[in-house]
Structure formats: structure tokens, C-alpha cells
Amino acid sequence: MVSKLHTASGVPATGYRSLTVRNRSLSVRMPLRTVVVCLVLFAVAITSATVAITLGDYPLSLSQVIAALAGEGEKFQLLVVREWRLPIAIAAVVFGALLGIGGAIFQSLTRNPLGSPDVIGFDAGSYTAVVLVILVAGNTHYWGIACAAIIGGITTAIAVYLLAWRKGVQGFRLIIVGIGVSAMLTSINAYLITRAEVEDAMVVGFWSAGSINRVTWQSLIPSLLIAAVIIVAALALSRRIAMMEMGDDVASTLGFHINSTRLALIVIGVATTALVTAAAGPISFIALVAPQLARRLSHSPGVNLYASAAMGAALLSCAHLASLYIASFYRSIPVGLLTVSIGGCYMIWLLIRETRAKML
Template sequence: MSVIDHGRRLIRVETTHIATLVPVRSVLVCLALVVVIIGAGLFATTIGAYEISFDAVIRAIVDPASDPDVRQVVTEWRLPRVLFAVLCGAALALAGGIFQSLTRNPLGSPDIIGFGVGAQFGVTLTMLVLGLNTYLFKAAGALVGGLLTALLVAVLANRHTMSSFRLIIVGIGVSAGLGSLTSWILISVSVEQAMMAATWGAGSLASLGFDQLLPAATAFVVFALLARPLRRSLPVLEMGDDAAMALGVRPGRTRLVAMVVGVALVALVTAAAGPISFIALAAPQIAQRLTRSNTPMGLAPVMLTGAALVVVSDAVAQLLAVPVGVVTLSVGGIYLTCLLAAQFVRRT
């Protein structure tokens, strides 16, 4: 391992299987984000009706002989929620990076294009119409809903060539239509069912345990491995189809794989915690600015940024006694307004 300076400091990592250059700034950013995640996660485990100090939390995690009551609260109730926040943030951020790179637009996230709303609509149908309320059925409903929405948006936006602007505009329209259908379903069922769906629809990490975490983590690892080759192919695709084909990238297959993986990541989170808005929109752009990268597809910084945003947002949500989706929606709305204003100023 050695440090090389090519205008910016790089670490050369070379083994028998891999050889790569890693920017020093990206490593420092990732380390800082890990510290934020650990600090916010430990703070989140101290919050609740049963107050626990930092020292007691750490002892409960590392010492099997610690107070059994405190250990049960920390390891069985609160720690899974923190781990789920990390998982959801990483999955949403990775999905956002995929779609923003695919559309070559910072607004090209599942929240804006409508894929997240499609996944939410699929879960709503599964829960309220089909009466299937287990995690696997909700995950299947979210995946089918998201993929069908992606197909519909792609078909409607495709006129000889698919521009990112047309894709976003069509996605906003499809999202509005699906939102109306979701509202119609909610007012057509009983009050108890509507309240259950509304609570889920606010986006909450409460009541999630290891039973849901283990299958979700397994699925996330699979999708993250599938997304790894996209880290190289999507930035090439941003240069245009002709340039991509000249460099050995197949545009059609790359777009299809990226679309399926991105929607699957959104479905994974939506099925477990409900829609957690704007993480997919904000995390890739924040990571790109922190690392000074030219693409939102830096996997480790993007996923750690998303994880940090959700962990911090969930800690704030617990302090305010509201679902985490309310916090991310409030902060994300401000971020979206600033992003739109910045793009307007840049164009004028």
C-alpha cells in the first residue's frame, strides 16, 4: 500500500486479486461517517421510556454478564432498530445513487420518479386488498409494484430516446396517480385497516426486530453485490450510449440491471419500514460533495451517508416521538427546495 499524488492524494491498494486506487479524502469521509453512525446509534439506544446511560448501553453490548434487564432492552429492542436504520439508509442511498447516475440528474431518485410510490402502492394492495401482512408478502408486493411502475414510466417517457427530464416529469405524474389510488384504497377499507396502513405509510422503524432484520440484511447483501459492477459501468454510461458501447458497456443490459437492483433496494426498505422519503434523493448528492467525486456511484461513501442520515433522523424522531419518515420528509422537503432553487439559478 502506498500514497500517490495525482492532483489529489490516492492510496494504492494491491493484492493478489485486486489492484485499485482509493482517494484519501473518501477514506477520511467514510471514517467520519462511521463515527457519526456509531455515536448516533449509541445515543438512540439510550432514548426511551426506560432511560439507560451510555456506560450501561456499552456494557450491555459487550458484557454478557451485565444487568439482564438492561441487556434485554438494549440488545433485543433498541439495537435491532439502530441496525435497521443503518440498513435502510444504506439501501435507499445506494438506490438513489443508481437512479441519479442512470438519469444523469440529481433529481432522478426513486422519491421523485415515482418508483418509491409504486412500491408503497404494491404494499398497500398486499396489506389491505389481499390481506397479506407478513414481511415476505409485503416485500413481494413492493417489488412488483415498483417494477411495474418503473416499466410504466419507462414506456411513457420513451420517445425514440429517453431524456432524464422527460423521465422525471412522467415519473412525477405517475407518482401522483398512484398516490391518488392509494388514498382511494385507504378510504375504502375499515378504520382499523386504514389506521394500520397510515401508521406504516408514515415510515417507522419501531417494532422491528431481528426476525425482520436477518432476511432484509441477506437480501441487501445480494443486491449490493449485484450493484457493485454498476459502480464502473454507470459512470461510463453517463457519457452517452455511443461512448459506453465503444468502451465495452452494453447500455440496454446495464439500464435493465440498474433499474431492477434500484427498485429492489427501495422495495426492501418499503416492505419493512414503510416509505422513508428523500434519503435516496439527498444521500448521493451529499456524499458526492463530501468526497468531491464526479459521480454519485461511490458505493461506500454513498451507503454510509445514507446510513448516517437515517440513524440521526431516527434518533431525532424518537426525541420528538414521531415516525422517522416525518423527520426525513421535513428535512428532505427543505433540501429539495434548495436543490431546485440552485438548478434554476444555474440555468439562468
């Protein structure tokens, strides 16, 4: 593997610099600023996840956590750290990265900062499927809920794609159709919950809040295996994402099959949010916020999968840490509620910014 620092044109010079890593099967080229931003954000994510392990009903010091991770310390501390809290910490980093990648894919496809799986309605599809499984089928087992969430998200994506099809799929039409489908599914969810027994409605309500505290090794390991496949597939199509941002005509000229590439990216994007929803419930707005924040930090002309993944990991890890800190002096708050608050503030800021830009 060879790593070389050079300018964007390939000639050493001052100014814009990029980092290229090559071997026989991989070629990755990123601006140096993006590399630094990714490293810093992943460091923030890992640090936040590690500190989060110290918090809980049985508080630990950071030195005790590090010792337990190394296999040293008391048996109960090893149990708390390695069996109970470590999978949750890993889930915060990995699930945040998945949501960042999913948001980057859809914002690139739609060429719109509002193009995210939770805004378009794919989260609503996963939620509807889970509501049907719990309230109608009476299945509350993890794998039943997980399969329902994934199938519901993918089915909703196919429906939105077909409804938005008019000799191809345009980004704005995809968002509008997705919002309409999401509204319909939300009304179905509300009707089913109002007709359910109180106990069943509480189960659905708890799941819909979005909490990674329910993650265990039994649910995390298969999620990590699926996440690895999704991430590899997304990175394999990263060059096509960059080309498609230049427009369909340019991408067609370069030899890309627009509709098949767009469909493949939609499936991968939906898979990211569906997997997280299956394991932890709907965690909203990370996919919406992460790509845009990463773009501003890295000064990138378009969304970047690597930076978006790093930002998503940092956001979810910090939100998880904040939820544990609040629980230490008040009461437990699901991380999904905190991310909704972050996303709401971001959407208000984005709307104000877009309105001012149009006025000018």
C-alpha cells in the same frame, strides 16, 4: 492485499491523491478525500445508532449499552439492548446505506439531482401494492406486506422503463414518466383509503409514515442477507456507472451494452428502496439528498456509491436519533416524517439554487 497511496496518474506527487486497494479479485480506487469522508460519515452513523440505543421508555447510560453489547449487565438490560434496540440501530445504518446507493444509481442514470426512486415513483408503486394487500386482500402479516412492497416497486420500475422507452431510455424522460406514474398511483391509493374501514385505513397510514421501530431480528436477518446481495451487485457495476456518466457514446466505445447495463442498474436501484420499504415502510428523500451531499463533501465530479452509502447511513441514523430525542419530551414521531422534512428543505434549496444559476 496491498494498499498504496499515489496520485491519480499513478505517479507520486503533491496535489490530488487517491487510495488504491488491490488483491486478486478486487480493485478499488478512490480519492483520499472520499476515503476520509466515508470513514467519518460511517463513524457518525455508528455513533448515532449507538447513542440511540440509550433512549426510550427504559433509558440507559452509554456505559450500560456498551456493557450489554459485550454480554454483561442485568438480564433486562440485555433484553432491551440486544433483542429490542440493537436490530433497530443496525437497520438505521444498513437501510440508510441502501437508500444512499439507490439514490446514487438513479441520479447517475438520469444525470439529474432529482433522479431518485421516491421522486421517480417507485416508492409509490410499493405503497400501492401494500395498500392493495391490506385493504383488498385483508393481509396484514409482515411477509405479505414485504413481498407486496418488493413486487410493487419492481413492477412499477418495469412499467416506467417500458413507457419511457424510445429506442433507449433517456434520463429526463425516465423522470417525467416516473412522476406521471407516481401521480396516478397516488390517486389510486387515496381512493382506496377513503373507501376503507377506519381500522384498516389506520394500519395503512401508520405503515406509510415509515418507521424502523417495527424492525425485529426476525425481519432484519433476511433483510440483511438480501441487502448484502444488492450491495455486492451495485459495487460490481460501480465502474460501469462511472463510465455511463460520461455519456452513452463513450460507454459504447468502451464496450458496455448500454441498455442492458441501464436495465440492470434500474433493477438494483429499485431493489434498494423496495427492500427498505418492505421492512420499514417508505422512508423518503434519503435517496434524494444523500448522493448530492456526499458529492459536495468529497468534491467528487460525479456521484460515488461509497460516499453516498456512508451519507445515507449517517442521515438515517441521525434522523432516528432525533426522532427518539423528540419522543423523550413530546411524543413519538416516525423517522419517515423527519426525513420528509429534511428532503423538503433540500428540494426548496435545490430549486432556488437552480433558478439562480439559470438567471445568471
